[in-house]
Amino acid sequence: MEDVSGLLWRVLAGPLSAAVVIWLLCHKSKFYTDFGPIMERQAAAFIAIGFLAGSSLFGYWAFGAVRDGAQMENRVLYEFLSAGDLMVEINWSLDRLSGLMMMVVCGVSLCIMVYSIGYMHDDPGISRFFAKLSFFVFSMLGIVLAGNFLMMFIFWELVGVSSYLLIGYWYERPSAADAGKKAFIVNRLGDFGFLIGILMLWGITGEVDFVRVKNQLAAHPVDANLLAVATVLIFCGAVGKSAQFPLHVWLPDAMEGPTPVSALIHAATMVAAGVYMLCRVSFLVFGSPVAMEIIAWTGGITALMAALIATQQNDIKRILAYSTLSQLGYMVMAVGLSNPAGSGYMPAMFHLSTHAFFKALLFLSAGSVIIALHHSEQDIWKMGGLLKKMPITAGCFAVGALALCGFPFMSGFYSKEAILGLAYDHNPRLYLLATVTAGLTAFYMFRCFFVAFFGNTRGEHAEKAKESSWVVLGPLVVLAVASICGGWFGIPEWLVENKAISAEHAPRAVMIAALAAFTIGVGAAAFLYARGATTDALNKLPVLSWVLRNKFFIEEIYMVLVKAGQGTLAWLCGFVDRWIIAGLAVRGLAATTRGTGQVLRLFQTGNVQTYALWFAAGATIILYCLVR
């Protein structure tokens, strides 16, 4: 068997070295001036893309080895630390699951890095941007290839921090700096549960390695409820990273980052890490039906809630962000509904892969629109008529929207169908919810499409818009092709080797219902918005649009809770520390000492008569005591 372990560290080393090289060398210093003016600006981009391309080649090599049957699990790169029962290694898991995910991450990252050359062209901090982006790809690949819980946690956190840095890339904007902070802290809440889950699992099995935990659980079955609790805690990590309800609030704000970042991190890859992680630990998830139930409902609620909110957003990136939330909900729901004996986690991973293509495409198209509007307009109501001005972008956006909504024979059609089929078989209520969500998806996507690209131009920036350059459009076209054909690559067959299962299709009724939902959604959008509307027709439903526009007031509720809970507690502790511990106790002690000194000083006047008086008083007391 070919030894592929040597390839994997090279896969990780590529983007990491790119990040380090750019960080150390690409300053405003004299270093690049010798290479001429183009090199000076774009050197970072070429370094990042070059190293990533190298990594992708190694990754593809490893992918090929997996296809040829090389099962390489847990080759240790090095031992991180060990003490007593705790043994943490940096080791790999390479199988069909991580191979697929690795290819998706590498492919989408490459497209987006090329696109970034165009998008970030005028930005002065472009080298910083590419360094952070490379660091993100490194961390993401680390999650994908992680062979144990703690290594996954390590890269999990690193991904979180690169997301923080990239959301706050324009750190001088207060909104961007705040959004980054919010994303990090909300993710930390999820990671809190994740680590407790890991601790609990370690307490049960004494291991943190995926394979050894799996073997331990198989050899020594434990209480199902205990396992369910541990699984749900680990799922908390996914709730944070994949922005599931109730920790979804950070993702829409994350749109403060540059659009390529939104596309890569907050749509295609990082936010899908939660779903990937659930698939990676499927041996745990599939072992506890209670936990699966919780996971499925969390996903379902997120999918519906986000789709509802998306219908009333006006910022093109925020619409896509809520759409991402909704699709992530789909994937998480799919994990929760999986049939361990049948297709396993295939539907979730299938949708993850196709979603990575079409959502990246949608964001990049939106980015192309934003470039055309000089980075100063994201409100779809101030666009309009862009179809004629930028036909390629519009076409790509339409392809992305169709794929997302599950238009027949496009990639999203197959993956969504797989999930709907699962829901139909396992949970009728969630099936209904998922179908309604599918209809809403078609509605809000085509609302966005019609308003932004149809009708008359409604803003001065839109007036002057023109098609973007080829460095921007090239990645769009590549991703558009992937979005159309993503269903034909044989991803289900790759994940489920049993041909009978992977070739299964959902019942005809499911397909018809999904198509009906699609048609109703698009039809309603066309009826309301395609005929040159200048304001939102839903404004006529004041309460509904008010609630949806304010995202069900979840953020406001959280703000009140945080203020009332943490704020009050911190205020109380600050008060106690300042006025009770440092004030009363310490100052009080000091004051007592000083006071005693003051009193005692009265005895030391230096006046002979006073001493004589005290002497007489003392002698009297002693005499009294003796005589008594």
Add this chain to the structure above:
Amino acid sequence: MDFLNILNGTILTPLVFAAGLCFMPARKWLAIRWLAILGAFITVVLSGLAFAWFNINDPGFQFVNRVTWVESLDMSWHVGADGISVVMVLLTGIVGFAATLVSWDITSRQKEFYVLLLIMIAGAMGMFASLDIFFIYFFHELALIPTFLMIGIWGSGKREYAAMKTTLYLSAGAFVALIGLIALYLALPAADRTFNLPTLLDYARQHPLAANVQRFIYPFLLFGLGTLVSLVPFHTWAPIGYACAPTATAMFHAGVLKKFGLYALIRIALPLLPVGAHDWNGVLLVLLLCNIVYGGLVAMRQKDFNYLLGYSSVAHMGFAFLGIASFTFIGLTGAVLVMFAHGIMAALAFGLSGYFFAQTGTREIKELGGLCRPLPFVGTLLVMTAFASVGLPGFANFPGELMVLFGAWQAPGWHAKIGAATVSWPVLLALWGGAVIGAVYMLRAIRNICFGPTPAKWQSLVDANIFARVPYVFLLVVLIWVGCYPKPLVEAIKPATGQIITAIEKAMPAVAPKR
């Protein structure tokens, strides 16, 4: 030539340089500075060599040198290092070198400043390398006294009040600990009384002290030493002390001297008084959780960045205490790793904060803002330090705190039943304090200091030049190196902590912790 011992070298080099500086004319301050840097550099090289030459397979004390001093009391110049000491010696060397380098901003009485700084380094080296209880105490006092002088003379803000407060607290803490040590000395039969630590440890292993004696002596050590480590509620000296101290002093005290209390607890109190430690563990647990959670919450309310860092170090010390209180091998090893990691991180944080202060003249978080624009290098490093502080993987704090949490999870008797699962509630609270509260106050401060629009008055600040960058980069490299590959440190610490845990197990088979 036994005296040519590497540990003697680490103690005496800074002392010799300090003595030499006394004879320099004060106006040649630049030469004085470079000589001091040379001394600190030789010290850090020696401490690095000590770590490199340390044999991790030998669980006993290495590099031992013993010269009898007072025979009747069995007092001797006695140095030697096991894994815990050698890691702390390494920490002292690194932080001492960095603290000497950052002192560009000292503009008056440079000679006295560097003499005191070198004495501090020597004292810290001595307290970690000595094996004689008298000298351990003596060297600690030797390192502590310069702290007070430096805060009082070169400090800023309410420096006299701060110097007084730190002096009172730390002297009181050391004094209470001294009472405990004397009581310990007197509790031994007259024939066996000794200041020699290895002999004492052997003796205690064979003849454990009576349980009620241990129970009586341990609180003196716990609260006395605890005060030195800012155990709540004896912590209020730390924030104001660090806020007013000159940069190098804050770095060295927070980084190194503060670890003395923990070191002495691990080195003296745990193996000699295991029953006492066990019986007082409940109290310690409550206090250390206060350190982590309460300290973190108070940090959220701070307006001055150094106060915030001070309270943050109070919170981090809680983690080291948690490792000690867990009574587990993993936890105790993690506690030592946290001591090292926090030492480097705190030194870096105070060093950078000092740079900001030297540039802007204020530490008010509200006054600052957008400093990443004019100061990209220092700003970036501050952001990275904040990440280290919130326990991000890749920095040394992560493996330390992780081991402490895993050790604490193993601790017997800390699990509460919640539904089907049992959860270690101290771990829950500690993780909440470390991961969530820690992230909130640190990122909030970073958001307000480094990010956001840059006020006009800070547009023209000057970023650190190549010389000024050296100490920061040095500390950061250590932090990242240990964070990515903690194994060498852990392997060095393990034999020593393993012995202590074995001793505890032997003393108290009934509460034998898991290994």
